[in-house]
Amino acid sequence: MSTNHQDETNHRTRVGRERSARTEARILEAAMGVFAKMGPDAPKIDDFVAAAGIARGTFYNHFDSVDALLVATSEWTTRELLSGIEDALAGIEGPALRFGVGLRLFFARAQADRVWSLFVGRVWSVGGMELPLRDLEEGSRLGVFRAPSHVATRDMLMGGVREALLRIGNEDVPEDYGTELTRLCLQALGVDARRIAAVLRHELPILGSKEETP
Amino acid sequence: MSTNHQDETNHRTRVGRERSARTEARILEAAMGVFAKMGPDAPKIDDFVAAAGIARGTFYNHFDSVDALLVATSEWTTRELLSGIEDALAGIEGPALRFGVGLRLFFARAQADRVWSLFVGRVWSVGGMELPLRDLEEGSRLGVFRAPSHVATRDMLMGGVREALLRIGNEDVPEDYGTELTRLCLQALGVDARRIAAVLRHELPILGSKEETP
Amino acid sequence: MSTNHQDETNHRTRVGRERSARTEARILEAAMGVFAKMGPDAPKIDDFVAAAGIARGTFYNHFDSVDALLVATSEWTTRELLSGIEDALAGIEGPALRFGVGLRLFFARAQADRVWSLFVGRVWSVGGMELPLRDLEEGSRLGVFRAPSHVATRDMLMGGVREALLRIGNEDVPEDYGTELTRLCLQALGVDARRIAAVLRHELPILGSKEETP
Amino acid sequence: MSTNHQDETNHRTRVGRERSARTEARILEAAMGVFAKMGPDAPKIDDFVAAAGIARGTFYNHFDSVDALLVATSEWTTRELLSGIEDALAGIEGPALRFGVGLRLFFARAQADRVWSLFVGRVWSVGGMELPLRDLEEGSRLGVFRAPSHVATRDMLMGGVREALLRIGNEDVPEDYGTELTRLCLQALGVDARRIAAVLRHELPILGSKEETP
DNA sequence: TATGAATGAGAATTCATTCAT
């Protein structure tokens, strides 16, 4: 035997940690699907256990409750997307362009993963996902956006986007669905037609996904 | 002898039915509040029982399950509103005017009853409430609305309105919130600014609520 | 008005009593069927209420519980049969003949009313129906019956008869089923073949049913 | 390292299955007693739970309903007896001898376990226990049995045996009760006295009970 | 006396959680 005690322990520890991480990922992956299908309140522990193919007790080795799992899943599903979009918008100037292209990127992600789309649409309130307030404010200040009450504007946009996510998650939509939804958002913001056309025509930057994103 | 057997039976039957109807109304009223606060999946039978001040068994005399209650409550909360709005719009012509004024009436109702607003916002998908498709189509055809995909447009509007209902139900909003939301909807539809102003200025017809509305 | 107070009261009382008696008969009739189909433990008050076509409260005007109803139904279904058979056997002598003919009369009744047969078969233990012990003892004493232990003999006969009642109640049996069963009972009792033939050939006396038998 | 992941999993699985099987046996054992005392319809889940000394939830880990438990218990209580009797009769020839000795073995079993006897007597209809039809038919064909209608004969015997089981289960009976009952069955079948005596005198073969019989 | 809505105790069932292996 070429391994001494120390090595063995390290090995076991490392193996255990890897196994644990893999199990956790399985649970999160499964949880996204379960929450997407059943919403945040209906699913029971067994739904996750069955979907992840683990034992009941294993669940509790990783999460304390369904609520904790919901939070973790929200975090996991959006972890890198928002900063990713932020990065992708790095070189782009002007609130309308930034907001519109950002939205197009967001919908592209949704259309590429319908389960994700449905999940985010249903539990948005939980995860802290937010509209890019800075761009909205700047747009208002510059007069590019002609929208009245901030709150009403925020609600209109959030609602429209959420409904779109549900639509994408629930049925097949045409490829340009996300673009059209973006157009409607910009119209709602009072952006003039010419500028809207420019935003929708603008080349879509590449969304750099890091490591083990969902 | 002024009462015969037949009369007696009828009387008992009628009295019973009236009592039953009153109890059912109590349950529905309570249910609207419970669903508004807790959503469609979280509440337990006891939540309704406690809110309505009835016995557990009484619940089952009227509804088979929470789901059945949800359906009945949806129906009950919207029964007359939509036809009421339809009636109120009777003399008004033009899709933009009809759609906009209808929306203002709808939000007026919501702002007047925040529990109702929250309930409808949370449960909309269940009740068959629908946008006035006819006006939307006509507006598209006439070029008053400049919106692309029908589906995307529907989603944008529905989502915006739903989010607004949640907002109204959850916190105090300024008096003109509904009007502003309406403006955003019309902007999203591509209606030009002048016409929007006219729609928002148009006098609000009276919404005739019949008998035992919620 | 030609009726004075006294008359009216009498009239009402009489009418009420008649109505009550009719209701009670309806319940008993229905109960026999319900117990026959479901046995003594399974049926709920509502089963009787539904079968009798009465209101729930009405049940309690006549019976205190399902158990009380079972007792009453047993009594009602067998009230006159046993004494009727006794009467019909009045002129017949000899334990084998009396026992055999009595049994044939009993099965004739069962085959004429299958619901009755099933009811008696299932709840026999409740109603105090009993074998004609006197004839059995006399037969033993005289050596006509060659059966060992009294208890075993009683069990064999009771069991056979009960099973026959269930058979008759559950499916169509040939007309001579009761006769054949009687033959088996006499064989079990050790009666010799010639005498059995005589018993089965003996003319069946008429079973005088009085008034409102089931 | 002498245990790998696979081994561990297998071990846990095996241990779990064994524990589960033991619990299930406890429930079945208890259920036999409960059904014997209360019949098939009266007992509540809690009766089984209390008798087996388990938690309410544990019941549902093993059986879906009282009905399912009844079926399982019937199967469990008779699983090996009938084939055991069949085996014990292997070397015995002649329908009367086979039938009679088989019956004596059956009653010996009943008298040795009164709870079993009562259970089988009360729920016979549920479990598929059956009379040895082959012997009955052969006996008829050979003229050893002089019985009329097959159905009537079957009912007479079944009923007698069932009633005997109830008797045995409910009170102390003399040691020869089973034998006497067997005599009555054979008499009912029309077997002549001499042969009956021979059957009852025949030595009782040993009933090999395998492993975990009730 | 007949009615049937309301009641609430009790029975059935689910499900989050624990724990020995």
Next chain:
DNA sequence: CATGAATGAATTCTCATTCAT
């Protein structure tokens, strides 16, 4: 860390009983 049987509190649901009309 993974497993899954056992647990019992929480929840759902049934049904005998009451009572105003």
